[in-house]
Amino acid sequence: MNWKHILTVIVFSALPLIAAAEDQENRTLAETGSAHYRFERLNLDSADGQRxxxxxxxxxRNPPAPAGYPVMYLLDGNNAVAELQEHWLAELNAGTPPLLVMIGYDIDGTYDGEQRTRDYTGATARAFLQVLETRIKPLIQAQYSVDRTRQTLWGHSFGGLFVLYALLEQPDAFQSWIAASASLWYQPITFDNGMALTAFPAGTTRSVRMVRGEREGRPPIAQFDGGSEQRRKEMQAVPNDANRLLAEHLATLPATEASYQQFNGRNHGQMFGTALHLGLRRAAGLPEQP
Known part of the structure; x- marks a missing residue:
């Protein structure tokens, strides 16, 4: 008996099963289905057709309240879909489950570094904020029952930076703002403008939640090749605890509830899932920790 031949046949016969198992493991809840949410996909092009x-x-799956669903807009939507967990969605039934709008790009993977850098940072972030406010939100409000008094904007890393930028630019656009691991070092003007702020528009209230991992750092600014020496100096001047300092300053402003939390043992990548779970519960009106 040729045991080598038999072993080879067994191994190669098992490969399709292994591949199928791995494919099933890598599928998102939007593909496999959820007992608590159903999923739809919309596509939207920028006005110039380039994005x-x-x-x-x-x-x-629960029907909306008379005022509509709370709505949570999530940046880096491709990765947000990939990170969603069924037991997280199950927890939301104890509160008011939000409509989830995961804003990503029409790509195969989870990240597109060039597009997210363009949309979430620098002068071009203004154009994306306009897309969000004048194209995406009206589209969602026209097709789904949403409570416009319970809107959340969530982002991580460059996405967290954009959340803070949008807060300073259009503070009435959302009622709840969640900035996770915001890369304030990358765009010093956002930190500087936030620390200089003395008040938001009167007559409105807002909640700002900022979180970061204990093991997070930032790239060596001395090696940063994305700008001038002056820009590198400005980036270096942003303190390492900028997220905490900004949250503490925002908390002193009228009609603003702002808080900061550091998660022990978490690095930058791990904070995506941690902050996503926290944000989902917060948007549902639940305590952040189950």
């Missing part, structure tokens, strides 16, 4: 956005919409 192609993918909106993955998570709709609670």
């Amino acid at each position: 192609h956005y993918r909106l993955d919409i998570g709709i609670p």
